[in-house]
Amino acid sequence: xxxxxxxxxxxxxxxxxxxxxxxxxxxxxxxxxxxxxxxxxxxxxxxxxxxxxxxxxxxxxxxxxxxxxxxxxxxxxxxxxxxxxxxxxxxxxxxxxxxxxxxxxxxxxxxxxxxxxxxxxxxxxxxxxxxxxxxxxxxxxxxxxxxxxxxxxxxxxxxxxxxxxxxxxxxxxxxxxxxxxxxxxxxxxxxxxxxxxxxxxxxxxxxxxxxxxxxxxxxxxxxxxxxxxxxxxxxxxxxxxxxxxxxxxxxxxxxxxxxxxxxxxxxxxxxxxxxxxxxxxxxxxxxxxxxxxxxxxxxxxxx
Amino acid sequence: xxxxxxxxxxxxxxxxxxxxxxxxxxxxxxxxxxxxxxxxxxxxxxxxxxxxxxxxxxxxxxxxxxxxxxxxxxxxxxxxxxxxxxxxxxxxxxxxxxxxxxxxxxxxxxxxxxxxxxxxxxxxxxxxxxxxxxxxxxxxxxxxxxxxxxxxxxxxxxxxxxxxxxxxxxxxxxxxxxxxxxxxxxxxxxxxxxxxxxxxxxxxxxxxxxxxxxxxxxxxxxxxxxxxxxxxxxxxxxxxxxxxxxxxxxxxxxxxxxxxxxxxxxxxxxxxxxxxxxxxxxxxxxxxxxxxxxxxxxxxxxxxxxxxxxxxxxxxxxxxxxxxxxxxxxxxxxxxxxxxxxxxxxxxxxxxxxxxxxxxxxxxxxxxxxxxxxxxxxxxxxxxxxxxxxxxxxxxxxxxxxxxxxxxxxxxxxxxxxxxxxxxxxxxxxxxxxxxxxxxxxxxxxxxxxxxxxxxxxxxxxxxxxxxxxxxxxxxxxxxxxxxxxxxxxxxxxxxxxxxxxxxxxxxxxxxxxxxxxxxxxxxxxxxxxxxxxxxxxxxxxxxxxxxxxxxxxxxxxxxxxxxxxxxxxxxxxxxxxxxxxxxxxxxxxxxxxxxxxxxxxxxxxxxxxxxxxxxxxxxxxxxxxxxxxxxxxxxxxxxxxxxxxxxxxxxxxxxx
Numbered sequence: 001x002x003x004x005x006x007x008x009x010x011x012x013x014x015x016x017x018x019x020x021x022x023x024x025x026x027x028x029x030x031x032x033x034x035x036x037x038x039x040x041x042x043x044x045x046x047x048x049x050x051x052x053x054x055x056x057x058x059x060x061x062x063x064x065x066x067x068x069x070x071x072x073x074x075x076x077x078x079x080x081x082x083x084x085x086x087x088x089x090x091x092x093x094x095x096x097x098x099x100x101x102x103x104x105x106x107x108x109x110x111x112x113x114x115x116x117x118x119x120x121x122x123x124x125x126x127x128x129x130x131x132x133x134x135x136x137x138x139x140x141x142x143x144x145x146x147x148x149x150x151x152x153x154x155x156x157x158x159x160x161x162x163x164x165x166x167x168x169x170x171x172x173x174x175x176x177x178x179x180x181x182x183x184x185x186x187x188x189x190x191x192x193x194x195x196x197x198x199x200x201x202x203x204x205x206x207x208x209x210x211x212x213x214x215x216x217x218x219x220x221x222x223x224x225x226x227x228x229x230x231x232x233x234x235x236x237x238x239x240x241x242x243x244x245x246x247x248x249x250x251x252x253x254x255x256x257x258x259x260x261x262x263x264x265x266x267x268x269x270x271x272x273x274x275x276x277x278x279x280x281x282x283x284x285x286x287x288x289x290x291x292x293x294x295x296x297x298x299x300x301x302x303x
Numbered sequence: 304x305x306x307x308x309x310x311x312x313x314x315x316x317x318x319x320x321x322x323x324x325x326x327x328x329x330x331x332x333x334x335x336x337x338x339x340x341x342x343x344x345x346x347x348x349x350x351x352x353x354x355x356x357x358x359x360x361x362x363x364x365x366x367x368x369x370x371x372x373x374x375x376x377x378x379x380x381x382x383x384x385x386x387x388x389x390x391x392x393x394x395x396x397x398x399x400x401x402x403x404x405x406x407x408x409x410x411x412x413x414x415x416x417x418x419x420x421x422x423x424x425x426x427x428x429x430x431x432x433x434x435x436x437x438x439x440x441x442x443x444x445x446x447x448x449x450x451x452x453x454x455x456x457x458x459x460x461x462x463x464x465x466x467x468x469x470x471x472x473x474x475x476x477x478x479x480x481x482x483x484x485x486x487x488x489x490x491x492x493x494x495x496x497x498x499x500x501x502x503x504x505x506x507x508x509x510x511x512x513x514x515x516x517x518x519x520x521x522x523x524x525x526x527x528x529x530x531x532x533x534x535x536x537x538x539x540x541x542x543x544x545x546x547x548x549x550x551x552x553x554x555x556x557x558x559x560x561x562x563x564x565x566x567x568x569x570x571x572x573x574x575x576x577x578x579x580x581x582x583x584x585x586x587x588x589x590x591x592x593x594x595x596x597x598x599x600x601x602x603x604x605x606x607x608x609x610x611x612x613x614x615x616x617x618x619x620x621x622x623x624x625x626x627x628x629x630x631x632x633x634x635x636x637x638x639x640x641x642x643x644x645x646x647x648x649x650x651x652x653x654x655x656x657x658x659x660x661x662x663x664x665x666x667x668x669x670x671x672x673x674x675x676x677x678x679x680x681x682x683x684x685x686x687x688x689x690x691x692x693x694x695x696x697x698x699x700x701x702x703x704x705x706x707x708x709x710x711x712x713x714x715x716x717x718x719x720x721x722x723x724x725x726x727x728x729x730x731x732x733x734x735x736x737x738x739x740x741x742x743x744x745x746x747x748x749x750x751x752x753x754x755x756x757x758x759x760x761x762x763x764x765x766x767x768x769x770x771x772x773x774x775x776x777x778x779x780x781x782x783x784x785x786x787x788x789x790x791x792x793x794x795x796x797x798x799x800x801x802x803x804x805x806x807x808x809x810x811x812x813x814x815x816x817x818x819x820x821x822x823x824x825x826x827x828x829x830x831x832x833x834x835x836x837x838x839x840x841x842x843x844x845x846x847x848x849x850x851x852x853x854x855x856x857x858x859x860x861x862x863x864x865x866x867x868x869x870x871x872x873x874x875x876x877x878x879x880x881x882x883x884x885x886x887x888x889x890x891x892x893x894x895x896x897x898x899x900x901x902x903x904x905x906x907x908x909x910x911x912x913x914x915x916x917x918x919x920x921x922x923x924x925x926x927x928x929x930x931x932x933x934x935x936x937x938x939x940x941x942x943x944x945x946x947x948x949x950x951x952x953x954x955x956x957x958x959x960x
Binding site for chain 1: 645648764766768769
């Protein structure tokens with residue numbers, strides 16, 4: 001692997017809106033690590049959420065257009081920060097490679113060339129595996145010493161393994177844990193790494209989301225985590241924005257900060273704007289920046 | 304000139320309803336070479352057979368065609384019939400006008416024409432029939448039993464009781480197998496050791512049985528009646544003659560190793576007997592772990608042994624012995640649940656296998672029968688049993704049912720409650736398969752009298768939370784998710800063939816199914832035999848089995864061996880391949896295609912003293928399948944009784960008529 005490699009960058013709708021801080025931190029961290037991200041010009045919806053529940057061809061074609069644009073950029077891989085976008089682009093890419101007749105149908109809708117060569121990569125995977133923990137460790141200026149982190153992968157980052165062509169252990173993925181270790185933090189052993197947060201049910205079945213998110217938040221607390229780190233804007237919404245109502249419904253009183261992994265990296269690497277992004281969260285995450293653990297805080301609160 | 308007689312059978316109305324049998328007989332009478340043709344209501348009956356014999360005498364027939372049912376049914380009947388009339392039994396041909404004609408057609412005219420065609424073909428073949436003879440093959444009346452579990456033990460005892468010598472080869476240091484690990488046996492709850500150890504002792508003391516433990520079969524050559532088997536007796540490091548089994552050596556050995564017999568839950572020493580009732584009661588030195596073998600100072604066992612039986616420098620010994628029959632009883636292994644991510648990749652200490660639970664319950668197990676959690680040695684209050692873990696699962700590579708798990712899980716739940724009345728057990732099941740004598744009643748008892756909570760559904764996740772093990776699953780009868788905070792989870796993991804089953808199959812020249820279970824010769828009618836003669840199966844090496852089925856099959860295998868040995872000699876099957884050596888170019892194609900390894904290339908004395916090679920068929924091994932005939936490039940192999948000339952003349956009779 002060459003040192004400074006260029007990837008196409010597909011932010012998806014969230015990173016231009018609710019997950020602005022994910023976008024900013026991702027770009028800053030990658031720039032600092034010498035990873036060139038080139039935003040796909042004229043990208044469109046990835047095909048997740050509404051589309052892939054309604055119409056398979058539509059959701060595949062939406063994803064395929066983005067992949068075709070990546071091909072037109074002359075790049076092989078597109079780094080995708082959002083887990084849902086990544087999943088959609090990767091699964092669609094897999095289907096297009098496996099199913100020639102589907103690929104033909106999609107081409108006829110797209111009316112543009114599509115070779116199927118572009119591969120979607122999760123930004124987490126690009127950072128943890130391509131850049132590698134060694135280079136990340138070298139870039140750390142303020143190691144996260146003593147910070148206990150619950151690494152939350154969510155349901156879409158590693159499933160389904162065959163389509164995503166990942167070598168992660170599906171029920172116990174490791175890349176985020178390794179990354180946190182490289183930052184000097186301490187990933188906690190916890191069982192809810194890939195539990196569902198409720199995802200897209202956020203608006204339609206908020207009650208379900210409250211229950212599922214509360215389960216994850218409580219497990220992170222029970223396993224001694226100071227914060228949760230994730231790699232998905234939807235997970236962030238459910239765990240951060242809905243944290244208050246979820247824990248209230250569960251009869252709990254604690255709060256636990258939730259960060260994007262890129263934000264945690266920025267903090268450890270001492271990037272200038274790192275603390276500013278944390279202010280965009282609903283649950284105060286500044287304690288993490290100050291290295292004051294949430295566990296210590298909640299004990300104080302109880303006292 | 305051949306004199307053929309044709310006998311057309313009505314088979315009551317089976318044939319006569321659809322085929323005009325009289326017309327067939329008349330047409331047959333006009334076929335060149337046929338000197339007599341008739342029809343009769345039941346040709347296989349005594350009057351029918353008498354009619355055949357009389358016709359042979361009266362018309363000086365030298366070959367016979369019977370147009371009736373499948374040769375599978377009555378060819379032997381008519382072979383016997385004509386040999387009583389003085390003909391070679393292989394001078395009869397069957398034209399199958401029932402299964403191949405009357406039963407599958409409605410149009411009587413067309414069926415009659417077809418029947419005439421079939422008879423014409425059979426006559427053409429019969430005209431080229433020639434006498435065949437069976438050879439006598441001597442039998443070595445000693446049996447080899449591979450595997451010393453309950454299957455091998457039972458087979459060895461039965462063969463030995465029938466009066467024939469048996470060698471029982473077991474690769475671990477003791478016979479006893481899986482059953483020796485069990486606590487109690489369903490559905491009667493006899494203690495496994497109480498019913499097994501007497502049989503083990505009987506084996507050891509039986510004058511007809513030689514036990515070779517810590518030994519493995521390396522190579523098998525030969526054929527039924529005359530197998531040559533190479534056996535490696537691994538170096539035990541202990542002189543079996545001198546050892547008295549006092550146990551000083553292993554009580555003082557300083558090296559501790561996870562105990563395989565306890566499924567990793569206890570420790571054993573580097574010199575050890577696997578369990579107290581081991582047969583033979585002679586320790587083995589585990590060279591991988593022995594200090595001396597790892598360039599460390601030790602020698603404690605040698606110093607302390609009162610009889611000087613420790614022999615560190617003992618070497619493996621390889622022997623080749625002759626056997627007339629082989630019983631394969633190599634058993635199974637348990638699938639490793641660490642492959643299931645949803646259940647924690649095997650990393651949760653209080654999630655154990657059914658076999659581990661069995662050891663925990665066993666009075667001579669690592670906890671002396673106290674059921675405690677491996678993590679903190681506290682007795683569990685809530686125990687979840689999960690059935691079908693890896694079984695009936697395409698994902699995990701076992702589409703089959705492991706057959707015994709429903710029963711041993713019920714047994715575990717019952718015994719747990721009996722030992723610890725304040726525990727509660729839950730059993731997740733797919734469906735309950737309790738089809739054996741007293742089995743259904745046993746499961747009902749577990750549920751109704753012992754209060755096991757049976758939940759129909761699968762477990763989706765198992766994880767640790769604090770000191771609890773959380774089990775998430777579905778209750779598919781109530782249609783809702785279930786979450787149980789358990790202290791301990793017991794997984795009924797799938798049974799698998801031994802990991803080297805395929806290797807042994809290759810050595811024996813027998814076949815396996817897609818999972819590597821050994822294949823029986825016929826799923827219903829030959830469940831003990833394999834396709835190679837003289838080799839029989841017993842127990843779970845064929846497919847998951849419980850103890851009663853295993854023992855029954857072992858006795859079945861033993862009676863097959865005894866039946867084989869009761870004959871003075873074997874008669875070879877005459878319908879086998881033979882090579883015209885003068886035409887053979889020794890290309891070796893037949894050697895490669897033969898599924899029974901029955902053909903080899905041999906040196907012949909050629910012209911002017913030069914030697915040349917040709918294929919030769921081993922008559923003891925050949926099954927007459929005909930693969931080599933089709934594979935022979937020079938058409939110089941013929942199947943006796945089905946020569947190329949015969950088959951082609953049948954085709955001519957059909958196509959050129």
